Amino acid sequence: MLEVHERPATLLIIGAGHVGKALATIGDMCGFSIEIVDDRPEFANAERFPEADRITCGRFDEVLDGYPIDPNTYVVCVTRGHKHDETSLRLVAPTEAAYVGMIGSKRRVRAVLQHLIEDGIDPRAVERVHTPIGLDIGAETPEEIAVSIMAEIIRARRGGSAMSMREVNRPRRGVAPEDRELPAAEP
Numbered sequence: 001m002l003e004v005h006e007r008p009a010t011l012l013i014i015g016a017g018h019v020g021k022a023l024a025t026i027g028d029m030c031g032f033s034i035e036i037v038d039d040r041p042e043f044a045n046a047e048r049f050p051e052a053d054r055i056t057c058g059r060f061d062e063v064l065d066g067y068p069i070d071p072n073t074y075v076v077c078v079t080r081g082h083k084h085d086e087t088s089l090r091l092v093a094p095t096e097a098a099y100v101g102m103i104g105s106k107r108r109v110r111a112v113l114q115h116l117i118e119d120g121i122d123p124r125a126v127e128r129v130h131t132p133i134g135l136d137i138g139a140e141t142p143e144e145i146a147v148s149i150m151a152e153i154i155r156a157r158r159g160g161s162a163m164s165m166r167e168v169n170r171p172r173r174g175v176a177p178e179d180r181e182l183p184a185a186e187p
Contacts, residue, residue: 007072008031008032008033009031009032009033009072009073009074009098009157010032010033010034010035010070010072010073010074011023011024011027011032011033011034011035011074011076011153012035012037012067012069012073012074012075012076012092012097013027013034013035013036013037013076013078014037014038014060014064014075014076014077014078014079014084014085014088014092015037015038015076015077015078015079015080015084016036016037016038016040016043016044016048016049017038017043017078017079017080018142019078019103019142019145019146019149020036020038020043020076020078021048021049021142022142022143022145022146023076023078023146023149023150024036024049024051024052025051025146026143026146026147026150027150027153028051030150030154032074033053034049034051034052034053034054035052035053035054035055035056036049036052036054036055036056037056037057037058037060037063037064037067037088038057038079039057039058039059039060039084040057041057044056044057045057060079060084060087060088060091061087061090061091064087064088064091064092065091067091067092069092069095069096069097070096070097071096071097071098072098073095073096073097073098074097074098074099074153074156074157075092075095075097075099075100075101076101076102076103076133076149076153077089077092077100077101077102077103078102078103078133082104082108082111082112085102085103085104085112086112086115086116089102089112089113089116089121089126089129090116090119090121093116093121093125093126093128093129094121094122094125098156098157099130099153099156099157100128100129100130101129101130101131101133101134101149101152101153102129102130102131102132102133103131103132103133103134103145103149104131104132104133105132106132109131109132113126113129113131130152130156133148133149133152134148134149134151134152135148135151135152135155135162136148137151
C-alpha cells in the first residue's frame with residue numbers, strides 16, 4: 001500500500017497585526033505552513049507567532065523582492081496601511097501564487113489596484129487579486145475575519161461553491177448519506 005503525503009501549502013501572511021495573528025492560528029489548524037512578513041520586530045517574532053515556520057522582519061519591498069512564491073503559496077496582504085499593501089501587491093501579484101488577497105474597503109482597494117495598473121503591473125495579475133478578501137459571513141472581529149479569509153482560501157484550493165452545505169446538492173465527505181438512518185439523539 002502506498003501512502004501519498006501532500007506537501008503542505010504555504011500561507012504567506014503579509015502583516016502581523018490582529019488579523020494576521022488570527023489568520024496564522026487558523027491557517028496552522030488547517031494544515032498550512034505559515035510564513036509571516038512584517039516590518040515591526042515587536043510584531044514579527046516567534047513569541048507572537050509560535051505556529052509560524054518562517055518569520056521575516058524587514059521593509060516589505062526588500063523582503064518580498066524575490067521571495068520564494070510558487071503555485072502552492074497562498075498570499076494574504078493584511079498590513080496596517082494601503083501604502084504597504086500596494087508595495088506588497090506590486091511584488092506578489094505577478095507571481096505564480098495560487099491565491100493573492102488583500103484586505104480593505106472597496107474604495108481603498110479600487111484605488112490600490114488602479115495605482116498598480118498605472119504603474120505598469122500587468123492588468124491580468126491585478127485582476128486575479130481577491131479583494132475585498134474573504135467570504136461574506138458578516139465577520140467583524142479579527143478572528144471572524146480570519147475565518148472568512150481562510151474559507152475563501154480553502155474554496156480556492158479545494159474547489160466548492162461557498163454556499164451553505166444545506167443548499168448544495170452534491171455528495172459530501174464526512175456527511176451521512178441521506179438514505180441512511182442516523183442514530184437517535186440521546187435525551
